[in-house]
Amino acid sequence: MxxxxxxxxxxxxxxxxxxxxxxxxxxxxxxxxxxxxxxxxxxxxxxxxxxxxxxxxxxxxxxxxxxxxxxxxxxxxxxxxxxxxxxxxxxxxxxxxxxxxxxxxxxxxxxxxxxxxxxxxxxxxxxxxxxxxxxxxxxxxxxxxxxxxxxxxxxxxxxxxxxxxxxxxxxxxxxxxxxxxxxxxxxxxxxxxxxxxxxxxxxxxSTLQREVRMTRATRLMADFDVAIAAGCTYGDFQFTVDAASDDFLDLGILSCYRPVAGTPDAAPRRALDTRGFSRLLALAHVDPGRAFSEYAAFYLATDGQRYASDEQQAGVYLGDYHAGIDACLGHAGSEMITELYVPRARLADFLAAAADSLRRTRARVVYGTVRLVERDIDSVLAWAREPWACVVFNLHVRHDAAGLAAAAESFRALIDLALARGGSYYLTYHRWATREQVEAAHPRFxxxxxxxxxxxxxxxxxxxxxxxxxxxxxxxxx
Known part of the structure; x- marks a missing residue:
């Protein structure tokens, strides 16, 4: 150490x-x-x-x-x-x-x-x-x-x-x-x-208590506001990624964390171990509806559990998880992340448009979440130029020319949707944005x-x- x-x-x-x-x-x-x-x-x-x-x-x-x-x-x-x-x-x-x-x-x-x-x-x-x-x-x-x-x-x-x-x-x-x-x-x-x-x-x-409920994108910002007013300090919304469902990018799990007196729950408590997480991740590639149902059931069962404030930010990462998935899908691939930012009042509208766009480009969404961020007043290349809603998509990308071209199209289309609503995107993850998109999203570039x-x-x-x-x-x- x-x-x-x-x-x-x-x-x-x-x-x-x-x-x-x-x-x-x-x-x-x-x-x-x-x-x-x-x-x-x-x-x-x-x-x-x-x-x-x-x-x-x-x-x-x-x-x-x-x-x-x-x-x-x-x-x-x-x-x-x-x-x-x-x-x-x-x-x-x-x-x-x-x-x-x-x-x-x-x-x-x-x-x-x-x-x-x-x-x-x-x-x-x-x-x-x-x-x-x-x-x-x-x-x-x-x-x-x-x-x-x-x-x-x-x-x-x-x-x-x-x-x-x-x-x-x-x-x-x-x-x-x-x-x-x-x-x-x-x-x-x-x-x-x-x-x-x-x-x-x-x-x-501090000790935080997890509060979990199902909600929809159309109610999400109001639900976030209620959670913040109740004293919650952390939280996110994980939406369904099944493009064949009417609930795509709409229905999801809202998990917020409220400071409480006392100590965190002692182990053991309900948690996804590496094996369980790996199974759900593989399932998201082949049966996303079932993967979301199982994930939501797990999260709902953790309502009321208590965590240390740093512990609840930890995450299980599977470094070599895609080898078995490639064998199942019959091609080499992986996930690429993109993060889009929109004014909070336009979040539901953005997610509805993103659902249409992702269906049109036949993108395979493996995971997605919504978070909040406050304005960055310190950085020159500030991506949080105002209080945004942050939408993260993890898209499966085939490792061939056609797969890369399709992913680039999907990501650029999502950026356009964010820009049309006065939003932006994160520069960290990929280099598929056009110059016009970079300039619009990052005016100080x-x-x-x-x-x-x-x-x-x-x-x-x-x-x-x-x-x-x-x-x-x-x-x-x-």
Missing amino acids: PSLAARTEPHVAVDTGTELNDVHSRLNPTRVGAVIQPAGVAEAMEAVRASAKADEPLALMGARHAMGGQQFLSGGRVLDLGALDRVTGFDDDRGLVTVEAGIRWPALLAWLAAHPGNTHGWTIRQKQTGADDFSLGGALASNIHGRGLAFAPFVDDVESLALIDGNGKRVRANRRENPDLFALVAGGYGLFGAVVEITLRLVPR AEFLRAKREVDPAGRWCSDWYRHHCRLFGEEPA
């Missing part, structure tokens, strides 16, 4: 001629020139200075969950910061913890739970749900959010950061010191420096590219994601 103790740092490891891919979609096989794995911050700084001396760009890699190519650089060098995984500071009075950027959520939560100096019971406020093995550096780079009902994205939880600039120098940034750099780095996809340290604001650990050239004129930080968007906007990479 990471600790505050110093460690002896071995020489940096370099793996040459490696093919990398993202963990979830497996749609980004990328042959890179080398993967550089520094064991500590000092070695990372030296690696950056060596790249600067050789005038070579670097991409930054953590847990490799992003699907848009942000962490890969075809033919180039990738700086893997996964070994930078220590807790380096803790302030029990102020509720602050400082971690190296490669640390994963489970390690941080374990450290906070075990540390004798954590007398106030501090823990994290939000993380991604659905999986745990994400690095905090990656969470900041894509400015993630969880299922908080009244939270802004992750940058709102970040007190300060330290990064390595293009010359190999350590730089500190927060809302007072280098605020412009701070605003670019949060949600900046690793293009403004290698974040090596993050100071995170914590919250007291051209400014973001200009800032990249100003802050990093040597082009030290690069990626396939960045190169793609430069081509899309007719610009040469920095």
Whole structure:
């Protein structure tokens, strides 16, 4: 487990001629020139200075969950910061913890739970749900959010950061010191420096009671408002994904979490284990109606269960689940995620239009959920430009030319539906949006590219994601 103790740092490891891919979609096989794995911050700084001396760009890699190519650089060098995984500071009075950027959520939560100096019971406020093995550096780079009902994205939880600039120098940034750099780095996809340290604001650990009910998209925002007024702090809505049903994207399970006195339920309690989750996921590919019915029955049976506020954000992730599904479907495939944002008053209208669009493009929806997010006031490339309703779709994608073309059509159609309602989409997951869609959804994107050239004129930080968007906007990479 990471600790505050110093460690002896071995020489940096370099793996040459490696093919990398993202963990979830497996749609980004990328042959890179080398993967550089520094064991500590000092070695990372030296690696950056060596790249600067050789005038070579670097991409930054953590847990490799992003699907848009942000962490890969075809033919180039990738700086893997996964070994930078220590807790380096803790302030029990102020509720602050400082971690190296490669640390994963489970390690941080374990450290906070075990540390004798954590007398106030501090823990994290939000993380991604659905999986745990994400690095905090990656969470900041894509400015993630969880299922908080009244939270802004992750940058709102970040007190300060330290990064390595293009010359190999350590730089500190927060809302007072280098605020412009701070605003670019949060949600900046690793293009403004290698974040090596993050100071995170914590919250007291609390007990939450799960409140579960079935509802429909037409009533969902009113139901969310009632839950928030009742004191619920987390929640989401998981809709049926059976396109053959009239309930498609309409009927769903609303699960909210309300703070209560007392302690969480002791184990054992009703929960989906890895085997059960894997079975339901496979069933969603071949019989989505039955998969939703079983999933809904399970969730309804958990109504009233009590969880720790950090525990209820944890998720089971099956790293190699698709091999058996491929055999069943008779083709190679995986899931690609997209996330769309719409004004909350237009949510039901958007979901109805999305159902029509997904049927028309014959997309296979494996999973979907609705969450809420508050406005991001910190980031330059802010995706939460106002309080949105967030709609996540996990679409099955065949790994052949026809399958990729069909997926691109489905995703672009969904983006158009969000834009038509004054909404947006998340840049993290795929590169199928058109330039017009990028500009409409992210009106500061051209400014973001200009800032990249100003802050990093040597082009030290690069990626396939960045190169793609430069081509899309007719610009040469920095």
